Amino acid sequence: MSLLRKNPLKLCSHPCRCGYYGHPTKPCQCSYQEIKKYRNKLSGPIIDRIDIHLEVPPVEFKDLMKKNVKNSLDSKTIQEKVIKARKIQEKRYGSPLKINARLKTKEIKKYCILEPRAEEFLERVADKFHFSARSLHKILKISRTIADLEESEIILKHHIAEAVQYRILEKPLWQN
Numbered sequence: 001m002s003l004l005r006k007n008p009l010k011l012c013s014h015p016c017r018c019g020y021y022g023h024p025t026k027p028c029q030c031s032y033q034e035i036k037k038y039r040n041k042l043s044g045p046i047i048d049r050i051d052i053h054l055e056v057p058p059v060e061f062k063d064l065m066k067k068n069v070k071n072s073l074d075s076k077t078i079q080e081k082v083i084k085a086r087k088i089q090e091k092r093y094g095s096p097l098k099i100n101a102r103l104k105t106k107e108i109k110k111y112c113i114l115e116p117r118a119e120e121f122l123e124r125v126a127d128k129f130h131f132s133a134r135s136l137h138k139i140l141k142i143s144r145t146i147a148d149l150e151e152s153e154i155i156l157k158h159h160i161a162e163a164v165q166y167r168i169l170e171k172p173l174w175q176n
């Protein structure tokens with residue numbers, strides 16, 4: 001348990017037994033029950049401890065080889081944004097070692113200030129997806145980072161919306 005907390009947990013998983021659930025062109029061969037059983041293997045407490053769940057869509061070889069991928073920032077721009085976001089956190093917490101991911105419950109309440117619209121939105125999705133308290137805290141910490149990347153002191157609705165997307169393993173199956 002303590003090991004899980006100290007090190008970021010990385011875990012790769014197929015969406016279902018056959019691997020094609022949610023695939024844009026190939027049909028999934030699994031029944032609803034099979035998918036449910038497969039997902040249950042990644043039980044709640046484990047899913048809870050993973051900060052970011054990211055769906056990686058399948059990439060066609062020809063797309064992979066394309067030179068100019070639209071909407072993607074170049075790595076230098078990303079690096080600059082990350083450095084800036086880290087500086088914002090260093091200033092806020094008074095230490096380069098303290099980062100959003102390590103905020104404790106009390107600190108989350110203090111530093112993760114949401115605009116009213118963001119608060120309403122989070123309440124609605126928390127209700128819908130039955131997020132655990134641990135999961136909600138992760139969403140708040142992730143949205144704090146997204147807001148920092150945009151240099152926004154207040155967490156806005158779209159920051160929460162993005163953070164919620166990184167908890168996809170908690171979405172009910174029929175939402176996919």
Ligand SMILES: [Zn+2]
Nearest residue numbers: 016018028030
């Ligand atoms: Zn399948």
